[in-house]
Amino acid sequence: MKRAIWFSVSLFVSVSVLLGQAPGEVGFIEDFALAPDRAAALKELIPGTEEYYYYHCLHFQNTGELEQAAETLRRWKDRYRDSAKWQDMQNRQVLLRYEVEPAQALARIREQLSLSFAHVRREREQETNYPTVLNPELLDRAALDRLAFARDRLLGGFSEAAYRRLAVMELSSERRRALLDQLALPDLPNLVDLVVADLQEKDSGGFGARKVHAFLTLAQLDACAVRLPNLLGERAFLSAYLQRLVPKSDEDVETPAVRLAYLERLQAFADRLPPVWNSLKANILYRRLEFDRTQDTYDRERFLAYLKLPRNAGYIRRDYLRQPAFQGQIVNLREAGGDFPVIREAIQNDEPLVRAYLHRFLVDAVDNPEFAPYLEEAYLREVHAEANILAGVGDQERWQAMMVPERLRALRERVDIELLPT
Numbered sequence: 001m002k003r004a005i006w007f008s009v010s011l012f013v014s015v016s017v018l019l020g021q022a023p024g025e026v027g028f029i030e031d032f033a034l035a036p037d038r039a040a041a042l043k044e045l046i047p048g049t050e051e052y053y054y055y056h057c058l059h060f061q062n063t064g065e066l067e068q069a070a071e072t073l074r075r076w077k078d079r080y081r082d083s084a085k086w087q088d089m090q091n092r093q094v095l096l097r098y099e100v101e102p103a104q105a106l107a108r109i110r111e112q113l114s115l116s117f118a119h120v121r122r123e124r125e126q127e128t129n130y131p132t133v134l135n136p137e138l139l140d141r142a143a144l145d146r147l148a149f150a151r152d153r154l155l156g157g158f159s160e161a162a163y164r165r166l167a168v169m170e171l172s173s174e175r176r177r178a179l180l181d182q183l184a185l186p187d188l189p190n191l192v193d194l195v196v197a198d199l200q201e202k203d204s205g206g207f208g209a210r211k212v213h214a215f216l217t218l219a220q221l222d223a224c225a226v227r228l229p230n231l232l233g234e235r236a237f238l239s240a241y242l243q244r245l246v247p248k249s250d251e252d253v254e255t256p257a258v259r260l261a262y263l264e265r266l267q268a269f270a271d272r273l274p275p276v277w278n279s280l281k282a283n284i285l286y287r288r289l290e291f292d293r294t295q296d297t298y299d300r301e302r303f304l305a306y307l308k309l310p311r312n313a314g315y316i317r318r319d320y321l322r323q324p325a326f327q328g329q330i331v332n333l334r335e336a337g338g339d340f341p342v343i344r345e346a347i348q349n350d351e352p353l354v355r356a357y358l359h360r361f362l363v364d365a366v367d368n369p370e371f372a373p374y375l376e377e378a379y380l381r382e383v384h385a386e387a388n389i390l391a392g393v394g395d396q397e398r399w400q401a402m403m404v405p406e407r408l409r410a411l412r413e414r415v416d417i418e419l420l421p422t
Helices: 002-018 028-034 038-042 050-062 066-080 084-096 102-113 141-151 160-166 173-182 191-199 211-215 218-227 229-233 235-245 256-270 275-294 300-308 351-362 377-391 396-401 405-413
Strands: none
Touching (some): 028 050, 084 102, 173 211, 218 229, 256 275, 275 300, 377 405
16 A cells, blocks of 8 residues: 555656646756756756756656755755755655655655544444345245246246256156247257257147247258158148258359259259158159259169159050059149259150150160160150161161051151250
């Protein structure tokens, strides 16, 4: 405390010294401050002037000659009484002599700063006995949790900051459901466990019933599907998954690289789907076959996978569609793939695409056993012959004999101008 007071007064005195000159004037203070020998500089002053006393006293104090400084202060006061500058030097003098005369220095400080220490302690009207230690039970987390649970049947007694801790508690199905409805981010480490446990309840309402279902990441959806394969049969889960496969907002789906990556993501997901989604699987495969043609790519295995999907089309073998295993699995070519890029439109008529692929695979082919199980014999024979006639390869008489005369005549008279898909 003493050192703080000393510093404050010293600072006050120093500022007073520096500001003592009139505005715009520097005067002797600069000569004195910058002189290599300040004792020599002092000889320029006129003895008996206040400036003479002021700088001599300051010099004695700076060099530690406090006795000579005291004598200078005495002679100064006799001549000029107690001027403002004399007060400044006297303040410095008592502070510099604090170690040998502390009582005089403190008295000077009290006088100059008008300090008073007359305060007395206020007596309390009545003695009290307040506790000095907080009861730890008041902040016990388990006790606070019990209080919060008691306050509300669900989770109304908890703030959002407690959700991460609640997620690892043993919650009732009702409270777990309330937690899933409160979450706005899928950032809980055990969120998949909570979602799966809720979906396993009889009254869960299925996927999409809880608020957090809309925020699950693709990895979390995959984890849920692995533990609950039946989710792949629910439309709400299917829509949520397809939405996360859509290209980013800054990606143009018409760009070949972006479109291909998107179709590959769709195909990987479609391969996991049960036959109940055959219409969607067919749509995805059809769009991939369309895209491959624009790249002059004809994948035989992909085309066969498309043919194997049962659908009511004039070129499909009737006995193939009659298999009992296909009940409820027939592709509806008029069904769109949902409000998602590329697949949002229905296929409608896929025969031109099928014919184009067959033309590519049947040119210069002696037989066609791999396509025969799925296609009507007459249709396959006609397309086989047509492919080779248009290509001008093989025994033309043989190919022409395989076609209906009317169809062959129309083929001969037809003039086609087609742009390549590429």
